Amino acid sequence: MAPHSSLLFILAVACFSSLISPATSQTCSTQNVLSAEKTPFQTCLDLPELESYLHYTYNATNSSLSVAFVATPSRSDGWIAWAINPAATTMSGSQAFLAYGSGPGAPPVVKTYNISGYNLTEGRLAFDFWNLRAESLHGGRIAIFATVKVPAGAGSVNQVWQVGGNVTNGRVGVHPFSPPNLNSRAVLNLTGTTGAGGGGSKTPGNAGWMTTNVNFGVNLGVLVLLGTIFIF
Ligand SMILES: *[C@@H]1O[C@H](CO)[C@@H](O)[C@H](O)[C@H]1NC(C)=O
Ligand SMILES: *[C@@H]1O[C@H](CO)[C@@H](O)[C@H](O)[C@H]1NC(C)=O
Ligand SMILES: *[C@@H]1O[C@H](CO)[C@@H](O)[C@H](O)[C@H]1NC(C)=O
Ligand SMILES: *[C@@H]1O[C@H](CO)[C@@H](O)[C@H](O)[C@H]1NC(C)=O
Ligand SMILES: *[C@@H]1O[C@H](CO)[C@@H](O)[C@H](O)[C@H]1NC(C)=O
Ligand SMILES: *[C@@H]1O[C@H](CO)[C@@H](O)[C@H](O)[C@H]1NC(C)=O
Numbered sequence: 001m002a003p004h005s006s007l008l009f010i011l012a013v014a015c016f017s018s019l020i021s022p023a024t025s026q027t028c029s030t031q032n033v034l035s036a037e038k039t040p041f042q043t044c045l046d047l048p049e050l051e052s053y054l055h056y057t058y059n060a061t062n063s064s065l066s067v068a069f070v071a072t073p074s075r076s077d078g079w080i081a082w083a084i085n086p087a088a089t090t091m092s093g094s095q096a097f098l099a100y101g102s103g104p105g106a107p108p109v110v111k112t113y114n115i116s117g118y119n120l121t122e123g124r125l126a127f128d129f130w131n132l133r134a135e136s137l138h139g140g141r142i143a144i145f146a147t148v149k150v151p152a153g154a155g156s157v158n159q160v161w162q163v164g165g166n167v168t169n170g171r172v173g174v175h176p177f178s179p180p181n182l183n184s185r186a187v188l189n190l191t192g193t194t195g196a197g198g199g200g201s202k203t204p205g206n207a208g209w210m211t212t213n214v215n216f217g218v219n220l221g222v223l224v225l226l227g228t229i230f231i232f
Contacts, residue, residue: 028053033068033143036131041068049184050163054082058190063154065190066131066147069097071163072140076101079164079172080142083115084150084157086126089185092116094160095125099134099144100167108142110134113172120172150190160185 028044033055035041041055052071059066069082083096092115099110110132114123128149135143150157161184165173175181 028055028070031055031070031137033070033137035066035068036145036147041066045188047161047184048186049180050161052080052161052163052184054159054161054188056188058150060191063150063152064147065150065157067145069144069161070137070141071161073100073142074163074176075166076140077166077168079167080144081113081162081164082144083113083160083162084127084148085160085185086151086158089158089160089187091160091162091185095127096120096160096162097129097132097144097146098164098172099142100172101136101142108134108136110144118174155191156187156189158185159188 026044027046031044031053033041033044033053035055035057042057044053044055047054050071052069055068055070057066058064067082069080071080073080077100079098079100081096081098083094085091085094087093094113094115096113096115097110098113098120099108102109111122112125112129112132113120114125129146132144132146135145137143162175162181163184164175167173
């Protein structure tokens with residue numbers, strides 16, 4: 001029994017380390033994405049779906065949120081998008097920045113869409129924005145940069161993001177309907193702590209919070225399973 005308990009202890013330590021790892025093993029923190037001022041963003045998040053990343057800085061004085069959204073189109077003629085939905089947590093009503101490649105050597109095209117259905121048409125957004133541009137990163141990734149005005153005093157915004165289908169003659173094809181494409185939305189807490197763990201990582205609906213809890217559940221499951229194996 002003694003070797004078993006020490007093995008269990010080691011496993012418990014290993015599981016505990018993996019439980020606290022989300023704060024230290026963020027992919028976004030290795031991406032070296034810089035703001036328009038050529039400085040790193042205050043916070044970044046590994047978003048919970050579609051291998052997407054959000055770098056952001058909130059300036060409460062100016063009620064402005066600067067973001068860089070990073071994702072990889074699923075095909076060379078595909079698109080990516082990041083949006084704020086001022087009214088709901090759904091796709092419908094989202095005010096989106098959408099980008100797609102425009103050929104080798106040229107920067108990606110980035111446009112705005114006021115989304116009301118799957119047939120996306122370029123349009124005005126409900127809020128002010130500036131510094132909008134897109135950049136190709138290595139590995140086929142695209143970064144969308146923008147600064148948006150959020151309502152004064154807003155504690156959070158509803159963010160929606162997507163990795164879509166093709167773009168044919170400037171018309172944006174629908175995105176796939178797999179679970180990650182349908183679950184790619186979260187509340188972004190603007191006033192949470194901005195340490196290594198990401199903005200407000202204990203807030204429900206926040207990506208960091210969800211990662212931690214998923215890991216905790218998996219680790220607990222592994223421990224219970226191992227306990228059962230060693231007892232019988
Ligand atoms: C926030 O916005 C205010 C008002 O425009 C500006 O003076 C200040 O420099 C900004 N702060 C940062 C950190 O960019
Ligand atoms: C503050 O917001 C205004 C738009 O409301 C914008 O023109 C200006 O550039 C912003 N200042 C900073 C420092 O972001
Ligand atoms: C999508 O909208 C465009 C422009 O509004 C229109 O020309 C096109 O027929 C629409 N496509 C579909 C499939 O509804
Ligand atoms: C966005 O689209 C909706 C629905 O078509 C419309 O009611 C709204 O006025 C549009 N917003 C802007 C800023 O054009
Ligand atoms: C683009 O995507 C649409 C919708 O999924 C599909 O109907 C169309 O055949 C695709 N076009 C190309 C050129 O792949
Ligand atoms: C954001 O996070 C802070 C600190 O964790 C918390 O006090 C606040 O209630 C959160 N705000 C929202 C809108 O979730």
